[in-house]
Amino acid sequence: MSKDYEVIIIGAGPAGIFAALSLVEKGLNVLILEKGAPLEERSCPRKEGYCSNCSCCGVLNGWGGAGAFSDGKLTFSPEFGGNLKQFIDDEKELQELFQQVDKIFLEHGAPAEIYGADDAAVRELRRRASAVDIEFIPAPIRHLGTENCYRVLQDISTTLQNKCIIRFRSMVQQILVENEMVTGVKLESGEIFSAPCVICGPGRQGTPWFLQESQRLGLTIQNNPVDIGVRVEIPAWVMEDITSKVYESKFHYYAPFFDDKVRTFCMNPYGQVVLENSEGVITVNGHSYRDKLRHSENTNFALLVSKNFTEPFREPIRYGRYIASLANMLGGGVLVQRLGDLLAGKRTTGERLAKGIVKPTLQEATPGDLSLVLPYRYLRSILEMLEALDRLAPGVYSRNTLLYGVEVKFYSHRLELSTSLETEVENLFAVGDGAGITRGLVQASASGLLAAGEIIRRLR
Numbered sequence: 143m144s145k146d147y148e149v150i151i152i153g154a155g156p157a158g159i160f161a162a163l164s165l166v167e168k169g170l171n172v173l174i175l176e177k178g179a180p181l182e183e184r185s186c187p188r189k190e191g192y193c194s195n196c197s198c199c200g201v202l203n204g205w206g207g208a209g210a211f212s213d214g215k216l217t218f219s220p221e222f223g224g225n226l227k228q229f230i231d232d233e234k235e236l237q238e239l240f241q242q243v244d245k246i247f248l249e250h251g252a253p254a255e256i257y258g259a260d261d262a263a264v265r266e267l268r269r270r271a272s273a274v275d276i277e278f279i280p281a282p283i284r285h286l287g288t289e290n291c292y293r294v295l296q297d298i299s300t301t302l303q304n305k306c307i308i309r310f311r312s313m314v315q316q317i318l319v320e321n322e323m324v325t326g327v328k329l330e331s332g333e334i335f336s337a338p339c340v341i342c343g344p345g346r347q348g349t350p351w352f353l354q355e356s357q358r359l360g361l362t363i364q365n366n367p368v369d370i371g372v373r374v375e376i377p378a379w380v381m382e383d384i385t386s387k388v389y390e391s392k393f394h395y396y397a398p399f400f401d402d403k404v405r406t407f408c409m410n411p412y413g414q415v416v417l418e419n420s421e422g423v424i425t426v427n428g429h430s431y432r433d434k435l436r437h438s439e440n441t442n443f444a445l446l447v448s449k450n451f452t453e454p455f456r457e458p459i460r461y462g463r464y465i466a467s468l469a470n471m472l473g474g475g476v477l478v479q480r481l482g483d484l485l486a487g488k489r490t491t492g493e494r495l496a497k498g499i500v501k502p503t504l505q506e507a508t509p510g511d512l513s514l515v516l517p518y519r520y521l522r523s524i525l526e527m528l529e530a531l532d533r534l535a536p537g538v539y540s541r542n543t544l545l546y547g548v549e550v551k552f553y554s555h556r557l558e559l560s561t562s563l564e565t566e567v568e569n570l571f572a573v574g575d576g577a578g579i580t581r582g583l584v585q586a587s588a589s590g591l592l593a594a595g596e597i598i599r600r601l602r
């Protein structure tokens with residue numbers, strides 16, 4: 143059978159896009175299939191703050207993938223945003239891959255400034271954190287900012303448009319395999335495209351579809367943990383001496399009572415709390431602009447409790463979605479509660495919220511009671527972490543602190559993959575968040591480069 147393309151890429155998120163950039167540079171004939179829209183056509187028809195539950199969410203799907211409207215914090219550490227270090231033993235090799243990712247972002251307009259590279263400030267913060275039993279994990283960050291993230295993706299799109307075929311609103315329904323070797327894909331529309339190599343990067347949004355396909359193809363599937371927690375919003379000055387030096391503060395803490403790990407995640411100085419639609423379940427997230435005119439007066443960050451479940455439990459994603467859906471059931475979306483109200487056993491009302499010092503940046507959140515949503519184990523660990531953080535940054539444990547729920551971070555189901563991210567089907571590669579091996583822009587992009595590198599070796 144003649145082949146239409148040399149490589150087909152499923153999904154135009156960072157994993158797929160970076161793979162494409164690398165492949166076209168070597169002159170390979172590439173087709174990108176994306177179920178969402180081009181960047182400039184991506185939109186959210188939300189009415190009066192309520193999610194319209196579109197069948198293909200314009201915020202999470204389309205050119206640039208899930209993080210296209212994020213503030214693009216690029217974290218260059220093997221400790222964050224994925225598990226690529228499990229595939230690349232040599233840390234130097236992994237760092238080189240990250241540098242390649244960084245170089246591409248810079249070439250397409252990322253700002254030059256790196257936060258968290260001031261050794262003296264990092265050492266001092268480590269000392270202060272360890273004095274209160276918190277581990278501070280340094281991670282240099284390049285902050286694109288929400289407005290620049292869009293521009294960088296636009297620039298990459300312009301580069302790729304002339305060098306490969308990109309089809310939008312093209313949902314892949316089936317991965318075609320013959321004699322345990324990939325041969326192409328079939329779209330929802332019935333169209334078939336053939337290629338000797340396929341890279342599958344469907345992201346978290348594509349997880350249900352990819353899980354189904356993986357099961358149909360008989361691929362080995364493993365469970366991944368699920369992280370559940372809240373988004374915290376405080377006045378920006380409370381953590382200013384920390385965020386001005388390291389921007390994204392990655393703190394890990396073992397909450398004393400349950401001994402579960404609680405971590406800070408996605409810190410947004412002067413940022414906004416936002417809604418996220420995780421396949422119909424409304425959860426919370428955050429972002430921030432580089433442009434000072436668009437700064438808020440608050441800093442927000444997630445506090446997530448990581449829990450590894452043991453046999454016979456096999457459905458961490460369903461469990462996380464179930465907890466988040468309780469907040470949706472009670473509040474029609476995301477709930478917000480003042481810490482003081484939670485500690486006093488009272489729900490937050492609109493009136494109590496209005497009395498608080500911290501003005502919520504997410505207007506659509508419903509004042510409510512998170513103790514009706516989060517299991518005791520999660521809630522207690524979060525409160526213990528807030529108390530510990532207060533010793534590092536006085537004011538975090540204020541009764542005015544706002545807690546939004548629920549924030550959930552899923553890793554997708556994880557496939558058995560080779561060191562070049564090839565699945566058990568020959569020439570079928572799985573990359574990015576949808577493969578269950580990453581959950582951040584840098585590692586997702588790096589995974590795309592890794593798979594592309596192997597394909598180039600095979601086809602050229």
Ligand SMILES: Cc1cc2nc3c(=O)[nH]c(=O)nc-3n(C[C@H](O)[C@H](O)[C@H](O)COP(=O)(O)OP(=O)(O)OC[C@H]3O[C@@H](n4cnc5c(N)ncnc54)[C@H](O)[C@@H]3O)c2cc1C
Pocket residue numbers: 152153154155156157158175176177178202203204205206207208209210211212213214215216217223312313314315343344345346347348351418427428573574575576580581582583584586587
């Ligand atoms: C609000 C938000 C803020 C974030 N902020 C940051 C941040 O600051 N820093 C950071 O490092 N990470 C951040 N992330 C995470 C980051 O965006 C993801 O880790 C990253 O986008 C994963 O890349 P990916 O290519 O694997 O998947 P995705 O970006 O999810 O892209 C997958 C693409 O595949 C398409 N697709 C799925 N199934 C199919 C199919 N069957 N056929 C065709 N197309 C399909 C989807 O439409 C989607 O466009 C954020 C995420 C969100 C949601």
